[in-house]
Structure formats: C-alpha cells, structure tokens
Amino acid sequence: MQFDAVLIPPRRAAMVAHGHWRERTINDALDAAALAVPDKTALTAVQVEGGAVTRFTYRELARMADRIAIGLSRLGVGPGDIVAVQLPNWWQFTLTYLACSRIGAVMNPLMHIFRERELSFMLQHGEAKVAIVPQSFRGFDFAQMLEGLRPQLPHLQHVVVVGAVHGNEPAPHSFEALLSGPAWEEAPDAADILRAHRPGPDDITQLIYTSGTTGEPKGVMHSANTVLANIVPYAERLRLGADDVVFMASPMAHQTGFMYGLIMPIWLQASAVLQDVWEPKKAVALIRQERATFTMASTPFLTDLARTVTEMGGEGVPSLRSFLCAGAPIPGALVEQARAALGAKIVSAWGMTENGAVTLTRLDDADERSFNTDGLPLPGVELKVVDVDGKPLPDGESGKLLLRACSNFGGYLRRPHLNGTDAEGWFDTGDLARIDAQGYVRITGRSKDVIIRGGENIPVVEIESLLYRHPAIAHAAIVSYPDERLGERACAVVVPRPGQSIDLPGIVEFLKAQKVAVQYIPERLIVRDAMPSTPSGKIQKFKLRELLAAG
Numbered sequence: 069m070q071f072d073a074v075l076i077p078p079r080r081a082a083m084v085a086h087g088h089w090r091e092r093t094i095n096d097a098l099d100a101a102a103l104a105v106p107d108k109t110a111l112t113a114v115q116v117e118g119g120a121v122t123r124f125t126y127r128e129l130a131r132m133a134d135r136i137a138i139g140l141s142r143l144g145v146g147p148g149d150i151v152a153v154q155l156p157n158w159w160q161f162t163l164t165y166l167a168c169s170r171i172g173a174v175m176n177p178l179m180h181i182f183r184e185r186e187l188s189f190m191l192q193h194g195e196a197k198v199a200i201v202p203q204s205f206r207g208f209d210f211a212q213m214l215e216g217l218r219p220q221l222p223h224l225q226h227v228v229v230v231g232a233v234h235g236n237e238p239a240p241h242s243f244e245a246l247l248s249g250p251a252w253e254e255a256p257d258a259a260d261i262l263r264a265h266r267p268g269p270d271d272i273t274q275l276i277y278t279s280g281t282t283g284e285p286k287g288v289m290h291s292a293n294t295v296l297a298n299i300v301p302y303a304e305r306l307r308l309g310a311d312d313v314v315f316m317a318s319p320m321a322h323q324t325g326f327m328y329g330l331i332m333p334i335w336l337q338a339s340a341v342l343q344d345v346w347e348p349k350k351a352v353a354l355i356r357q358e359r360a361t362f363t364m365a366s367t368p369f370l371t372d373l374a375r376t377v378t379e380m381g382g383e384g385v386p387s388l389r390s391f392l393c394a395g396a397p398i399p400g401a402l403v404e405q406a407r408a409a410l411g412a413k414i415v416s417a418w419g420m421t422e423n424g425a426v427t428l429t430r431l432d433d434a435d436e437r438s439f440n441t442d443g444l445p446l447p448g449v450e451l452k453v454v455d456v457d458g459k460p461l462p463d464g465e466s467g468k469l470l471l472r473a474c475s476n477f478g479g480y481l482r483r484p485h486l487n488g489t490d491a492e493g494w495f496d497t498g499d500l501a502r503i504d505a506q507g508y509v510r511i512t513g514r515s516k517d518v519i520i521r522g523g524e525n526i527p528v529v530e531i532e533s534l535l536y537r538h539p540a541i542a543h544a545a546i547v548s549y550p551d552e553r554l555g556e557r558a559c560a561v562v563v564p565r566p567g568q569s570i571d572l573p574g575i576v577e578f579l580k581a582q583k584v585a586v587q588y589i590p591e592r593l594i595v596r597d598a599m600p601s602t603p604s605g606k607i608q609k610f611k612l613r614e615l616l617a618a619g
Contacts, residue, residue, distance in 0.1 A: 073478025366523030
C-alpha cells in the first residue's frame with residue numbers, strides 16, 4: 069500500500085525542533101517497559117459474556133507481540149500492508165496492533181457494529197491484506213459475514229477468526245492456530261524479521277475510518293509521531309503516570325480506546341483494564357477490583373456509571389480519580405451527580421479522529437468549566453474562530469473552528485482534496501465554536517452534517533442516499549434531536565411519493581436489508597407533505613430541527 073500522507077513532510081522540521089514529535093514508536097515504548105518493569109501487569113482483558121479474564125505482564129506482552137508479528141509475516145504481511153481488525157476490547161486487539169508495529173504493518177481498526185455495507189467499502193478502499201474478526205460476538209457470526217464479502221475484496225488474502233474451532237481444536241484459519249499458538253518468535257529467522265521491518269516514527273501506523281459529509285467514510289492516516297504528539301501532553305495535563313490503572317470500556321476501534329486505552333498505558337508503563345461489553349455493574353466491580361484510577365468515555369457511560377453506583381448504595385469507586393467525558397456536552401446536573409456518586413473529577417474534552425483529544429479542562433478547574441466549556445487547547449495546539457470569509461472573530465463570538473496541531477493527521481487516504489488543511493497548516497474541523505478571553509473553547513454546533521449518537525458518528529449523507537432508493541420516498545432528510553442519555557438521536561423526515569405511505573418499521577426493515585449498522589438507523593420518523601427549502605431547492609434542515617424541538 070502506498071500512503072499519500074502529504075500533511076506530514078511539510079511540518080516535520082518544525083515539529084521535531086519544538087519537541088512535539090518525539091521520534092519514537094510504540095516499539096520503543098514496549099521495549100522500554102519490558103526492560104524496566106517486566107513483571108508488572110500491563111494488560112487485563114475481561115470478557116463480560118463468559119467471564120474470561122486474561123492478563124499479561126510487560127514481558128509476556130512483548131513476547132506475544134513478537135510471536136503474532138512473525139505469524140503475520142508468515143501470512144505475507146510486511147511493511148505498509150493493512151491488517152484490518154474488527155474485534156471488541158479483547159486482548160487480541162491490543163496484541164495485533166503491537167505485532168503490526170513490530171513488522172511495519174498498518175492496523176485498520178473497525179468498529180464491531182459495522183456490517184457488510186460499511187466493511188465492503190473500508191476493506192476495499194484500504195486494500196486490507198488480512199482481516200481479523202471474532203467467530204461470534206453478541207450473537208453475530210462475523211466469520212460468515214467476511215466470507216460473504218471476500219469475492220468483492222481482491223486484496224484480502226486471509227480472514228483470521230478469533231475462537232474458530234474444528235472439533236475440539238483451533239481451526240486452521242483461527243487466530244489461535246495462525247498467530248497466538250505457535251512459538252513463532254523462536255524460529256531461526258524471527259530476529260532478522262523483527263529487526264529488518266521496524267517502522268520509523270513518520271511511517272503510517274494506523275488507518276482509521278471516520279464518517280463525514282461526503283457520502284463515504286474517509287481513511288485517516290496517523291504516524292507514531294502524530295499519535296504520541298497527542299498522548300504525551302494529554303497524559304501530562306491529566307497527571308497520569310506509571311502508577312495509574314487505565315480502565316477502558318470505550319471501543320478500541322475508536323480513537324478514544326485506541327489512543328488512551330492501548331497506546332497511552334504502554335507509553336506510561338502503566339496498567340490497562342479492558343471491558344468488552346458495556347455493563348455498568350460489571351464496570352463498577354472492575355474499577356473497584358482492579359483499582360482503576362482513570363477512564364475516558366462518552367456521556368452515556370458517565371450517566372450509567374453514576375446511576376449504577378447510586379443504585380448500588382453509593383459505595384463509590386474510591387480509586388477512580390478522574391473521568392474524562394467527551395463526545396457531547398456534559399449536562400451540569402450530570403457533573404454534580406457524577407462527582408457525588410463517583411468521587412472522581414469530571415474532565416470535559418473535545419477532539420477528532422484526525423487529532424485525538426484537542427481541548428481538555430484541567431484538574432484544578434472549577435467543576436463549572438466541565439459543563440460550560442470543552443476545555444483549553446493542549447500544548448502544541450493552536451485554535452482560531454473565523455467568520456465565513458476566514459477572518460478571525462473576537463473572543464466570545466461563534467464561528468468556524470480551525471486548528472493547527474502537532475497531532476494533526478497525515479491526510480485522508482486517496483482523498484487529499486478532502487484534507488481540509490491550508491498552506492499555513494490550518495485544518496477546518498467542520499465544527500462551530502467560540503473561545504472566551506481565558507482561552508476556553510465551547511463547541512456550539514457543526515457546519516458538517518453529522519449526528520453524534522452516544523459518541524458514534526452517524527453518516528447522514530449515506531443514510532439519506534439510501535432512503536432516496538426506497539420506492540415510497542420522494543424526499544428525505546436526517547436530522548438530530550436531543551436525547552438525555554445519548555446526546556443525540558437521528559430522526560428521518562420524509563415526503564412520500566404520491567399514493568404511497570411509509571412508517572418507521574418499514575424504514576428500519578429497508579435499511580437493515582441494505583446491511584446498515586443498527587446504530588445508524590433513524591429512531592424516529594416524521595412524514596410531511598413537503599420539505600422546507602431554499603429557492604434553489606436545498607432542504608432547510610434548521611427548520612426541521614426547529615420542528616422537532618417544538619415537539
């Protein structure tokens with residue numbers, strides 16, 4: 069795979085000179101941890117369904133990373149090859165990334181909610197050579213889905229299945245038989261392979277897809293330098309170090325889990341605890357049992373955790389010092405409730421797949437900052453708010469939010485015209501914001517047409533395009549409406565064709581037949597005789613949102 073990460077070379081010299089790019093990779097961090105604290109617990113992975121608990125010390129983590137790396141090389145994977153991983157928060161997710169990094173391969177994390185429609189595009193666009201999936205998770209057969217897609221994917225050479233069995237033994241195509249079982253690291257050529265193919269800090273290490281307004285996902289490219297340029301100041305602001313235990317129930321196929329539940333603990337030589345299915349009572353038990361000190365998740369997780377602790381008698385989670393909440397504004401009442409129930413500092417943040425967390429409140433800030441603002445920029449980040457003509461706006465006025473950051477991505481794979489970065493390095497976030505006199509940012513809206521449901525971006529344009537294929541629909545629009553727990557949900561507003569009728573179950577059935585992820589399907593329907601529109605015929609979505617707000 070040839071990567072067109074055109075945004076990296078122009079800023080390299082300045083980023084290195086300012087110390088933002090540290091010229092290190094996850095390999096350096098893992099090797100250092102295995103040398104300094106070999107017997108320290110690095111990773112604890114808990115499967116809620118079935119109760120399996122798997123632990124690795126740093127010595128074991130490094131050894132297994134080498135083993136899987138050689139196993140991948142035996143499958144023909146080498147520098148620049150894409151390994152797509154559609155796994156929940158299992159230990160195999162973490163180890164596959166570490167293994168890819170050992171041999172210069174690039175990991176493409178995929179959310180486990182994705183189905184044929186999303187995957188067929190992503191796996192083809194990214195030219196994945198290997199796809200790693202569970203045999204079954206939450207009652208769904210992922211292996212069968214991938215086999216059905218293979219005729220459309222000429223670059224896909226192997227589908228490796230976690231948990232696949234043949235009789236009482238691991239199946240030949242299983243993760244266990246191909247990657248984690250054989251002692252590949254003891255092979256005579258293992259050392260040469262691991263030494264020859266280590267990537268550099270500017271090589272692409274992650275390809276992750278993000279939903280946008282173009283009607284198709286965009287492949288975000290990150291290097292070790294861009295990722296660590298975010299993780300290091302992030303950890304410093306939150307005062308995280310080697311003594312911390314990071315609890316991660318947010319999916320590692322999102323940047324939240326990937327950057328702060330996988331890479332950050334290894335960089336800090338800390339410990340990570342993974343939970344694969346969100347179950348609040350289990351989360352409370354794990355935080356107490358493992359003495360977790362930090363977690364990051366979207367607002368629904370915070371709501372559920374605080375409510376569960378209260379319902380369980382208010383014993384609390386005394387080890388948890390801070391909970392970073394991002395993905396949607398945090399209601400003030402929730403901050404107060406969570407502070408009382410959990411005893412942890414609630415930190416507000418805003419970020420993007422393209423950058424990681426961009427703004428965070430500080431631990432010493434008053435609680436009000438967490439529900440009135442989205443925080444201050446991290447070191448290495450510049451922000452400005454401009455009007456429609458690109459002119460900077462005064463403090464407190466809302467406009468387009470631009471950023472220039474050391475953690476800014478390398479570009480969108482094969483879509484450089486969408487990179488949204490000007491000659492001076494300013495990236496158009498697609499968000500609207502205001503910045504107060506103290507530098508605190510508040511996201512006030514989105515210029516891009518995306519709905520964020522529980523931290524998951526809904527690709528509005530794609531769902532609308534599908535609705536236009538429905539034989540009973542003449543016009544369609546997807547708009548958001550507020551939800552106390554998830555922040556936003558999606559509502560479909562449609563105009564039927566003459567003589568036709570449509571209802572919500574019909575829309576749900578239609579979209580499911582198109583293999584759309586369930587979380588992307590609208591949960592409310594409004595049927596109208598006509599759409600509010602401009603003279604040119606463009607649907608005025610703000611009027612539809614006003615209609616929803618009015619009830």
